[in-house]
Amino acid sequence: MRSLLFVPGDSDKKLDKGLASGADALIVDLEDSVSIDRKAAARATALSFLQNGRRDGLKLLVRVNALDTGLTDDDLDAIVPGRPDAIMLPKAAGGVSVTHLHAKLSAREAIAGLPDGGIGIVALATETAASLFTTGTYRDSSPRLAALTWGAEDLSADLGAETNRDEHGRFLDPYRLARALCLAGASAAGVSAIDTVYVDFRNDAGLRRECEEARRDGFTAKMAIHPAQVAVINDVFTPTPEAIAHAHSIIAAFEAQPGAGVVGIGGKMYDRPHLVRAKALLAKTRKPG
Ligand code: COA
Ligand code: MG
Numbered sequence: 165m166r167s168l169l170f171v172p173g174d175s176d177k178k179l180d181k182g183l184a185s186g187a188d189a190l191i192v193d194l195e196d197s198v199s200i201d202r203k204a205a206a207r208a209t210a211l212s213f214l215q216n217g218r219r220d221g222l223k224l225l226v227r228v229n230a231l232d233t234g235l236t237d238d239d240l241d242a243i244v245p246g247r248p249d250a251i252m253l254p255k256a257a258g259g260v261s262v263t264h265l266h267a268k269l270s271a272r273e274a275i276a277g278l279p280d281g282g283i284g285i286v287a288l289a290t291e292t293a294a295s296l297f298t299t300g301t302y303r304d305s306s307p308r309l310a311a312l313t314w315g316a317e318d319l320s321a322d323l324g325a326e327t328n329r330d331e332h333g334r335f336l337d338p339y340r341l342a343r344a345l346c347l348a349g350a351s352a353a354g355v356s357a358i359d360t361v362y363v364d365f366r367n368d369a370g371l372r373r374e375c376e377e378a379r380r381d382g383f384t385a386k387m388a389i390h391p392a393q394v395a396v397i398n399d400v401f402t403p404t405p406e407a408i409a410h411a412h413s414i415i416a417a418f419e420a421q422p423g424a425g426v427v428g429i430g431g432k433m434y435d436r437p438h439l440v441r442a443k444a445l446l447a448k449t450r451k452p453g
Contacts, residue, residue, distance in 0.1 A: 165191055165223060166401035168358065169388045173195040173226070174206035185391035186398060188262025189223035194239050195254050196318075197231070203235060207242035212248025225286060230255035237331040246274040249434045250284035252312055255291045255318065259305030259353075262287055266306035286358070289349055290342035291318035299349035313358035313387065314346035333370045341444060347382055359383040365390035375400035384448065395414040403449050411442035 167370045169187035171178045173194045192213060198206045198338070214224055226248045229235035239249070253265050262285055268281050284307040289299050296319075302309060316339040317380050320328040328339045335343065343360070350357035359378035362371045375386055375397055386397045403411075417427040426435040 165356075166385050167388055167394045168223075168225065168385060168396040169198065169394055170227075170361065172206070173210040174198050176209060176213075178344045179209070179217065183217060183222070183260075185394045187222075187388065187391075187394045188398070189225055189249070189250055190217075191225045191227050192233075192248075193227045194243075195215050195227050198271065203229070203290065205237075206428055207239060207241055211244050211246045214243060214248055225250045225252050227252035227254060231261055231433060236265075237268065240272050242267055244269065244278070244283065245276045247276075247278060248283060249439060250286050252286045252288065252309075252313075254315070255295070256287035256289055257292070257295050258289075258300070258301040259303070259391060261307050262302060262305035269308065281308060286311045286313060288313055288315050288452070289346050290314040290316075292322045293319070296342060296345055299345040300352055302349055302353035302355070305353070309353060309355055311356040311358050311385075312346050312350040312353065314342050316342065316360055317363070324343045333364065333367070349383065356384045357382060359386040361387045361389045362393065365393055368392075368396055369394050369403050372400060403445055408449060413444045414442040415446070416439055 165188045167187045168189040168191050169185050170191045171182040173192045178249050179192065192210045194203065194206050194210060209224055212228070217224060226243050228239035228251055231253070251265065251269065253261060256262065265285055270280055273282065285306060287302065287309065289302070289312045290296055302312060314333060316328045319339065319342055323338055325338070327336070329335055347357045359374070362374050364370055371393055373407055378386055378390055379400055385401055388394050388397055413429055414434050417429050417434065418424060421427055426433060428434070
C-alpha cells in the first residue's frame with residue numbers, strides 16, 4: 165500500500181471521486197472532516213459505500229471518532245457490518261488504545277457474523293502531547309495492528325503552537341520528533357509506518373520532496389487529502405527499477421557467499437541490515453496491496 169486518500173464520510177460525491185483517484189486505499193472519515201450534526205448521516209453514507217464501493221485491490225478504511233468522544237461505539241455499530249479492511253483510530257494513546265479498540269471490534273464482528281480479527285487497525289499515534297510518550301507501547305497490543313501513522317495538525321493545537329511548519333514548508337522540531345517517534349514505534353511493533361498528510365495540496369514539488377524524505381527514512385506509504393496528490397505519492401513509493409536491481413544484487417552477493425556476514429559490491433560494504441532492507445524492498449514489489 166503506497167497511498168491512502170482521506171475522503172469526508174458524508175460526501176457521496178467525494179467518495180465517488182475517490183474511487184477514480186488511483187489511491188491504493190481510501191480512508192472514509194467520520195472524524196475531523198465531518199461536523200457533529202453530520203455524524204449520523206456520515207455513518208449511513210459510509211456503510212453504503214463499504215457495501216457498494218468495493219473495487220479489486222482497493223482497501224477501504226474508516227476513521228472513527230476517538231475513544232474519549234463517546235462517539236466510537238455508534239461509529240463501529242454502524243460500519244462494522246460493511247466489513248472495512250481496517251479502522252483508523254485517531255488520538256491513540258499507545259497500545260492500550262489499540263487493545264481497547266480490538267475488544268470493541270471482536271464483539272461487533274461476532275454480532276455481525278464476521279470472522280474474528282478480520283478487521284485491522286491503523287493507529288494515529290502522535291496527535292496529542294501525551295501520546296508522544298506512548299509511541300513505544302504498541303508492540304503486542306493487538307494482532308489487528310497493521311500500521312502506525314502520525315498527525316501534526318491536532319498535535320500543534322494541543323501544544324498551543326502558532327504553526328507546525330517553517331517558512332520553507334518543513335516541519336518544525338516538535339513535529340519532526342513526532343514523526344521519528346512514529347517511525348520508531350512502528351518498527352518496534354513490527355508494523356508499517358505511514359507518513360502524515362501534506363495539507364498544501366496545490367504544491368506538487370513540496371509534496372514530492374516530503375514523500376522522498378519519508379521513503380528515505382523508512383515510511384512505506386503516505387496519506388493524501390486531495391486526489392491530485394495520489395499520483396505523486398504512488399510514484400515515489402513505487403520502488404524504482406534501479407532500487408529493485410540493487411536489492412537483487414545484494415541478495416545474490418550473500419547467496420554466492422553462504423555464511424558471510426559482510427560482502428563488498430562495487431567498492432561498498434554491505435552487511436546484514438542491508439540484506440534485510442533488500443528483502444523488504446523486494447517483498448513490497450511482490451505484494452503491492
Ligand atoms: N476525495 C475525493 N474527492 C475530492 C477530495 C478528496 N479528498 N478532495 C477534493 N475532491 C474533489 C472535489 O470534490 C472536486 O470535485 P469536482 O471537480 O467534481 O467539483 C475535485 O476533487 C477538485 O477539488 P478542488 O476544487 O481542488 O478542492 P475542494 O476545494 O473541492 O476541496 C478540500 C478541498 C480540502 C476541502 C478537499 O480536498 C477535502 O475534503 N479533502 C479531504 C479532507 C479530509 O478528509 N480531512 C481529514 C483528514 S486530514
Ligand atoms: Mg485530526
